[in-house]
Amino acid sequence: MTSTPPPPPTQNRVFARPGLKERRLLADALRTETAGGLILLGAAVVALILANTPLSELYEKVSHFHFGLPALNLDLSVAHWASDGLLTIFFFVAGIELKRELVVGELRRPAAAALPVVAALGGMIVPALFYVAVNAPSNGDLNGWAVPMATDIAFALGVLAVIGTNLPSGIRAFLLTLAIVDDLGAIMVIAVFYTSTLNLWALAGAIAGLAVFWALHHKLNVRGWYVYVPLAVVIWALMYNSGVHATIAGVAMGMLLRVKERTGESASPAEHIEHRVRPISAGFAVPVFALFAAGVSVSGSALGEAASEPEALGVVAGLFAGKIIGIFGGTWLAARFTKAELSDDLSWPDxxxxxxxxxxxxxxxxxxxxxxxxxxxxxxxxxxxxxxxxFLSAIVAAILLKTRDRHYRRIWEEETRDEDHDGIPDIDQREEAELAAQAAAREEAARRGGTASDDGDGPDSPRH
Known part of the structure; x- marks a missing residue:
């Protein structure tokens, strides 16, 4: 009797549906990010209105208003507090996501990580090459090569919420993984290439603070926020004064959190903290940063000047053309030269x-x-x-994805159908039953094979 073959592995499939627990974590994260993305869109619109109306003078005064602690070199403008301070919360959440993906998520398995990592690398390298290709012949400032490398997951999800696309969980998980790898690339680029001066004493102090953070969390099992928040502020201030961008402190603290549950825990500390901090990041920190960062002039003359500058043209080319070529090309190459393949329900237009x-x-x-x-x-x-x-990427993406919306809705309904109302989608119950039946069949086949061997010339039978 031959055993029933195991189901085809899904870890090498592009846009494969994640497991039930991962889908629930994904849904919770994306729900918050989607709401935050809508707030972010609103903040960007408000910033553009303020910068292009008679209120622009007031907007500039507020943006450049300084406050803080000059004795500690922390006398910053409102805009800098938003980018160096509040955005640290965003990078803290990114650090938690990255740690979870590396330890318990899809990125922990090389076979599963290879495809989204290759796609994300293509989506970072090709846009940077587009920027350099535009600026090198025109004597543009090559220091901006990293500007078109990043993907904004919150903004993208906000766009999806506006156009009402029912993307299946596999596509959303792939997009989130891309963004996480993207964030890692951005973190490394900021830390390595945009650190002009370095204060080794302040950096050593920040590292010592991170060591204390790790010991309190992992060794002493301290859980009080009133301990970690002041410590986090000290680490952030030291990192800021070290010359390394202060947001790196947020990433480091996020990656120090424990992501695996211990006996008696319903959720890991990282999951618990992320659940509390993500709404602050998505609903407040990032929108406030956008409010003071996106306020640029969009008059005809200003846009004309921008269109004549190679730096601006390189960024447009990198984001609009470089991203789709890099990610699509990286995904195709991974599928062409590895065992990776598309999920059965989806195709290359997706x-x-x-x-x-x-x-x-x-x-x-x-x-x-x-x-x-x-x-x-x-x-x-x-x-x-x-x-x-x-804006251009959002418009074209909306058109491409909207044309597939009916197909996506069918997949989404299949993923979420729960006819017996037990809280577990029917598709997961069917797959679990199929896996159990296949395991039982393999065990039965192994048992029958062992019995037949014992009845004949098995090792316990004397040879004649």
Whole structure:
């Protein structure tokens, strides 16, 4: 008797449906990010209105108003408090996501991680090459090569919420994984390439603070927020004074959190903290940053000046064309030369739609713009280019994905159907039953094979 073959592995499939627990975590995260994305869209619109109306003078005064602690080198403008301070919360959540994916998520398995990592790398490298290709012949500022590398997951989900696309969980998980790898790339780029001066004493203090954070969390099992919040502020201040961008402190603390449950825990500390902090990040920190970062002039003359600058043109080319070519091409190459393949329910136009959606680079792109350029006029023009490229990417992605919406709705309904109302989708129950039946069949086949061997010339039978 031959055993029933196991089901085909899904970890090498593009847009494969995640497991039930992962889908629930994904749904919770995306629900918050979608709401935050809508707030982010609103904040960007408000910023553009303030910067292009008679209120622009008041907007500028508020943005450049300084406050803080000069003795600690923390006398910053409101805009800088938003980018260096509040955005640390966003990177803290990104650090938690990255740690979870590396330890218990899809990125822990090389076979599963290879495809989204290759796609994300393509989505970072190709846009940077587009920027360099536009700027090198024109003597543009090459320091902005990293501006078109980033994907803004919150903004992308906000766009999806507006157009009402019923993307299946596999596509959303793939998009989120892309964004996580993207964030890791942005973190490394900011830490390595946009650190001009380095204060080793302050950096050593920040590292010592992180060591205390780790010991309190992992060894002493301290859980009080009133301990960690003051410690986090100290680590952030030391990181800021070290010359390394202060948001790196948020990433480091997020990655120090424990992501695996211990006996008696219903959720890990990382999951519990992320559930509390993500709404603050998505609903407050990132929108406030956008409010002070997205306020650029969009008059005809300003756009004309931006269109004549290679830096702005390179960013538009990188985000709008580089992202779709890089991600689609990386996915195709991975599928062509590895065992990876598309999920049975989806096709290459779906990859194109998601690749185009990844061209929405907002939060990190605006942050890198502020770090990359010293000239205020260039900063304004490149920010306008980020907004234009993100808008164009959103429009094209919406068209591509909307044409497949009926197909997506069918997949989504199949994923969420629960006719017996037991809280477990029917598709998961069917798959669980099939796996159990296949396991039983393999055990029965192994038992029968062993019995037949014992009755004949098995090792316990004497040979004649």
């Amino acid at each position: 990859v194109a739609g998601v690749s185009m959606l990844a061209g929405i680079g907002f939060t990190v792109s605006l942050l890198v713009t502020e770090l990359a350029f010293d000239d205020a006029e260039t900063v304004e023009h490149v920010k306008a280019a980020v907004l234009i490229a993100s």
